[in-house]
Amino acid sequence: MRTLVTVGRGGTGKSSFTALMAKAFVEAGKSPILLVDADPDQNLAEMVGIDLKEAGKSTIADLVVSTFIEGGGTTVGVPPAQRLESRIWENGLYEGQQFDFLGVGTKWVEGCYCMPNNALKGALENLTKNYEYVLIDSPAGLENLNRRITSSVDDIFDILDHSKKSQDHVCRAVRIINEVDVQYKNFYIIGGYRFPDELGKQAENALKFKYLGKIATDPQLDDCVLNGESLINLPNDNPAYISVKKMLQSLNYI
Ligand SMILES: Nc1ncnc2c1ncn2[C@@H]1O[C@H](COP(=O)(O)OP(=O)(O)O)[C@@H](O)[C@H]1O
Numbered sequence: 001m002r003t004l005v006t007v008g009r010g011g012t013g014k015s016s017f018t019a020l021m022a023k024a025f026v027e028a029g030k031s032p033i034l035l036v037d038a039d040p041d042q043n044l045a046e047m048v049g050i051d052l053k054e055a056g057k058s059t060i061a062d063l064v065v066s067t068f069i070e071g072g073g074t075t076v077g078v079p080p081a082q083r084l085e086s087r088i089w090e091n092g093l094y095e096g097q098q099f100d101f102l103g104v105g106t107k108w109v110e111g112c113y114c115m116p117n118n119a120l121k122g123a124l125e126n127l128t129k130n131y132e133y134v135l136i137d138s139p140a141g142l143e144n145l146n147r148r149i150t151s152s153v154d155d156i157f158d159i160l161d162h163s164k165k166s167q168d169h170v171c172r173a174v175r176i177i178n179e180v181d182v183q184y185k186n187f188y189i190i191g192g193y194r195f196p197d198e199l200g201k202q203a204e205n206a207l208k209f210k211y212l213g214k215i216a217t218d219p220q221l222d223d224c225v226l227n228g229e230s231l232i233n234l235p236n237d238n239p240a241y242i243s244v245k246k247m248l249q250s251l252n253y254i
């Protein structure tokens, strides 16, 4: 099992990148694949042509709340992680032809809910064992990923945004790593669709992380997102898709 996480600020093209990675894995015949939307923006589902509500699926946050908080959260009997895991299989997991999907959701009751957080981590760690690839779309701050989803991943892809100074990107990426207690094997930087490609080398030298290239700016992709259409159905010669596919090929993923 390999876990790949996409991070970056809102609007950098994280979710689009995750959707295009999914497309590349699907086309390469990789399976089984699980997509996890951990971003409160929650737009990954739409980008891969899934309507969770229509499919009658709840987000993980809703399941945590209904199982442990509204439901009283008895700790006797079936262990919490196991209880939650079976509810996720039943009511949370969207099972598709090409990949499965989980939405983390936003309905968190803040405070110290160590039990649900640990139960969730336990449940997900067990559930994800069934997949060969787990792709996670995550917001910039990774602390929730660590607290609730997983403490160890294989690859982190940091999508860099445009900015006047390349130094800004560098600082942000370093901050992300320092903030996160998440164990990772590889940390890669990627130029978002608005990132000046010529700053890639500079960022690579300063950060000592491999720069995988830039995601091509692509009006067709932008149109798809605007119209709520699935990026999985983009033609295989779509420039943004090709740029993402090349990155994955360079890492021998596909
Ligand atoms: N390669 C691209 N070319 C053109 N527009 C893009 C590209 N990637 C993303 N966008 C646009 O940028 C906006 C944010 O993309 P999104 O993937 O939702 O970013 P994030 O998940 O980081 O918030 C969307 O309107 C999307 O259409």
Ligand SMILES: [Mg+2]
Binding pocket: 014, 015, 016, 039, 041, 042, 043, 044, 137
């Ligand atoms: Mg997003």
